[in-house]
Amino acid sequence: MILVLVEVSPAGEAVETSREAVTLARELSAAGGGVPIDAVVVGTPHDALVGVLASYGVRRVHALTGSAYDSFAGAAWAAGLLDVRERAGSVVVMAAGTPRGNEVLAHVGARTGVPMAANVISFGGLSPFTVTRQVVGGAALEEMRLSQRPAIFTVAGHAVQAAPADAAGAGELVVEKPDIADADLVARVVSTDEPEPDLSGALKSARVVVGAGRGAGSADGFGDLLELAELLDAPLGVSRVVTSLGWRPHHEQVGQTGSRISPDLYIPCGISGAIQHWAGCSTAKAILAINTDPDAPMVTKATHAVIGDLHEVIPAINAEIRRRRA
Numbered sequence: 198m199i200l201v202l203v204e205v206s207p208a209g210e211a212v213e214t215s216r217e218a219v220t221l222a223r224e225l226s227a228a229g230g231g232v233p234i235d236a237v238v239v240g241t242p243h244d245a246l247v248g249v250l251a252s253y254g255v256r257r258v259h260a261l262t263g264s265a266y267d268s269f270a271g272a273a274w275a276a277g278l279l280d281v282r283e284r285a286g287s288v289v290v291m292a293a294g295t296p297r298g299n300e301v302l303a304h305v306g307a308r309t310g311v312p313m314a315a316n317v318i319s320f321g322g323l324s325p326f327t328v329t330r331q332v333v334g335g336a337a338l339e340e341m342r343l344s345q346r347p348a349i350f351t352v353a354g355h356a357v358q359a360a361p362a363d364a365a366g367a368g369e370l371v372v373e374k375p376d377i378a379d380a381d382l383v384a385r386v387v388s389t390d391e392p393e394p395d396l397s398g399a400l401k402s403a404r405v406v407v408g409a410g411r412g413a414g415s416a417d418g419f420g421d422l423l424e425l426a427e428l429l430d431a432p433l434g435v436s437r438v439v440t441s442l443g444w445r446p447h448h449e450q451v452g453q454t455g456s457r458i459s460p461d462l463y464i465p466c467g468i469s470g471a472i473q474h475w476a477g478c479s480t481a482k483a484i485l486a487i488n489t490d491p492d493a494p495m496v497t498k499a500t501h502a503v504i505g506d507l508h509e510v511i512p513a514i515n516a517e518i519r520r521r522r523a
């Protein structure tokens with residue numbers, strides 16, 4: 198059996214990254230000749246949540262209940278997951294590659310003495326059991342063999358498209374109340390602040406993104422870049438230097454510590470292409486780099502490049518777009 202930890206939103210829905218993990222679990226299931234997939238959720242789920250998981254092919258939904266699950270405690274979640282796993286005998290334990298998913302499965306790995314693979318993007322086959330995962334903040338990929346059981350791994354966000362199964366699972370709800378040791382509750386969430394609104398949504402889903410880096414020169418150097426963005430109906434994505442200097446707001450940052458984008462076209466202007474920036478844009482389908490330096494990493498990795506001063510190149514592009522549209 199394949200066991201997938203499914204995270205639930207405050208609205209009681211299975212979060213997208215968890216549905217992506219279940220979608221990938223179906224590939225493993227098919228490779229194993231139809232191995233059943235069970236989900237573990239924390240708290241008593243609504244019927245609608247159980248129904249959605251059934252539509253993703255889940256056979257059973259194990260709900261971890263009891264006061265130990267009133268707030269997040271990574272060790273307690275891992276203990277509950279292992280309790281279900283030991284009774285049901287699962288050979289694979291998966292979760293979404295979220296901070297919680299990675300923390301809980303790291304506990305599972307430590308308790309079982311089995312290595313855990315974080316941020317897997319694809320499954321390569323059963324014999325040997327092989328996965329490909331992101332490393333160095335997403336800048337490189339590593340193929341990894343998981344020879345011990347259970348195979349333990351998390352699935353990188355948006356590496357897989359979440360999709361319901363052709364044939365729904367039974368979606369049977371099983372309420373669990375595992376005994377959780379006090380030691381597993383030592384590190385737990387005791388209070389939470391309201392999160393700041395996420396303003397980066399348009400950037401993450403955009404088909405075209407105009408990028409801007411230190412080459413913009415100053416906070417006043419973005420006029421032409423913003424005009425290009427408007428002409429292309431594209432959001433602006435910037436490097437960390439730009440946000441650190443206070444030239445543009447943080448929600449526009451692309452990279453390891455910003456948004457990860459996968460547009461059809463990324464136009465990084467005056468961005469060197471440091472590994473931490475590349476981590477956020479390497480999955481763009483095409484890159485048109487504009488830079489004065491022909492040896493900048495962004496230029497050498499780009500699909501196309503214009504070598505020149507962005508303050509001359511961008512106004513020329515804008516003028517040409519306006520001319521053609523006139």
Ligand SMILES: Cc1cc2nc3c(=O)[nH]c(=O)nc-3n(C[C@H](O)[C@H](O)[C@H](O)COP(=O)(O)OP(=O)(O)OC[C@H]3O[C@@H](n4cnc5c(N)ncnc54)[C@H](O)[C@@H]3O)c2cc1C
Nearest residue numbers: 410411412436437452453454467468469473474489490507
């Ligand atoms: C832990 C950690 C996390 C990080 N996370 C991120 C992250 O999420 N995102 C991120 O972006 N960075 C991140 N960084 C920072 C990263 O290492 C780089 O410092 C940053 O990406 C560089 O920004 P830049 O390309 O704008 O500036 P620079 O590296 O200074 O490059 C400027 C580029 O502009 C070109 N240029 C200059 N003038 C012009 C002009 N007039 N016209 C055209 N081109 C011009 C130059 O040739 C150069 O290539 C992180 C760093 C660390 C240590």
